[in-house]
Amino acid sequence: MQSIFRIAFWAALAFAVTMAVLPHPPQLAGEMNDKFQHMMAFATLAVLAVLAYPSMSKIRIALSLVAVGAGIEIVQMIPVLHRDAEWMDLAADTCAILLMLAVVTLAFGWHRRTR
Numbered sequence: 154m155q156s157i158f159r160i161a162f163w164a165a166l167a168f169a170v171t172m173a174v175l176p177h178p179p180q181l182a183g184e185m186n187d188k189f190q191h192m193m194a195f196a197t198l199a200v201l202a203v204l205a206y207p208s209m210s211k212i213r214i215a216l217s218l219v220a221v222g223a224g225i226e227i228v229q230m231i232p233v234l235h236r237d238a239e240w241m242d243l244a245a246d247t248c249a250i251l252l253m254l255a256v257v258t259l260a261f262g263w264h265r266r267t268r
Contacts, residue, residue, distance in 0.1 A: 155205065162201035166221070169194045173225045176235050191242050192249035195222060199253040211254045222246035 172178045181190070195218060202214045222243045229236035 155207070158201060158205040162198065162205040165194075165197055165201055169198065170221070170225060174228050174234060174236065176233075188241065188245040191222075191245040194249075195246040196249040196253040199250045200257060203254070203257050211258060215250050215254055218250045219243070219247050222250075 198218055198221075199214065202209070202218065203211070206214070226238045226240065226243050228234070229238040
């Protein structure tokens with residue numbers, strides 16, 4: 154099962170990074186806030202990272218994902234990409250990562266106590 158989560162994590166990461174650096178990414182249906190998209194992507198990555206790498210510390214997962222978010226913002230500064238780097242995007246990524254890691258930690262703790 155862990156290998157399935159690892160495949161899902163790396164596929165989701167590749168998708169998120171690709172969409173973030175494409176000069177003209179496809180538009181999602183409906184009007185969705187940019188920060189909401191960032192939060193959904195990084196919340197998903199945080200949960201998948203915990204499931205894919207359960208022995209890795211949550212701090213290491215958080216720092217790694219925040220580094221990915223920062224890397225995306227730096228790459229978006231490349232003029233030829235015609236993207237806008239916004240540090241508030243990194244703040245949204247970080248909030249989503251921390252929130253989901255807290256939720257996962259609480260959920261796993263609750264699940265262990267009820268068994």
